[in-house]
Amino acid sequence: MSERSWPLFEVFVRAKRGLSHVHVGSLHAPDATMALRNARDLYTRRQEGVSLWVVRSDDITASSPGEKDSFFDPAADKVYRHPSFYDVPDDVEYL
């Protein structure tokens, strides 16, 4: 019945200031405003967050599992892309 009329939304929660929003799950809602409220009730009821994002699942363009090899494997042997070929000075603490 209602599965048809209520679209799916993906929910992102920021746990605290300074951190990024992290995907926590999905839910149904009639629109984005109600999705935000449902997300508040489902995903932040134990003080998990200080900020919420919701986005229609339909609006996410995802990479296909079938393209995994051509998308991600070519990066595997390119170690020169990692910033690991120079020495970090001793007095630089937080790099």
Add this chain to the structure above:
Amino acid sequence: MSAYRTGGTAPTADQDSAAYLLGLADDAMVYAQRLGEWLTHAPQIEEDMALANISLDLLGQARALYPRVGELDGSRRGEDDYAMLRDERDWRNVALVEQPRGDFADEMARLLWFSAARVQVLVAGSGDPVLDGVMGKGAKEVSYHLDHAAQWVVRLGDGTDESHQRMQAALERVAPYVEELFDDDPASLAVAFEVRGPLPSETRQYAVAAVERVLTTAGLTLPGPGPWRARGGRQGVHSRPMGSLLAELQHIARSHPGASW
């Protein structure tokens, strides 16, 4: 009977406060029970969760208030004594909250009015220093409940022809129970006088304005005065559904006195 009206002597300030806070607590307790009935019956599991959250917020408000009532009325009763062991005539809630669960539009109409009135009461405070924190926290909670109801009333009122018609019909059904929220019973008169806070009748205009804003956005009409209106809850006179509500709420505690797990 409650501690309010002990013999022929005038009630003390503490007894007035106790009677006033008992009304606040009983409204929350009884409505928490009714909202809990929505679990597995709401349009979506997300809405089950939303209504259960609101129910638990109100249950928490009742739990915080009852022990303080027990101190003020001198009975030293605890939360379980008030919730589980009182008979119908000792309850002080308004008739609105004890009415049986209707359809979803009925519930949103009830939640809208209940929250619009209660948020005014909680913001005003009780004059009781012990409860300032409880009232402040409750005001935030009930502001959210009001928003939840408003969101749905707007969607149903401004939705399809059928949802509009059913939301309007729900407002008409709830209307006779609204005015009781704003009645000045003896306890609220006394408390308002002692702490110079607002009377329920003085908060009415703000609650009505909040509801009217929602209804205007939703394209709905505020029902006018009807041929009858509910009264008597604050004196312990309840409507027929209250009996079965209490039976369901209390039967475990009364069948197994003092049991724990």
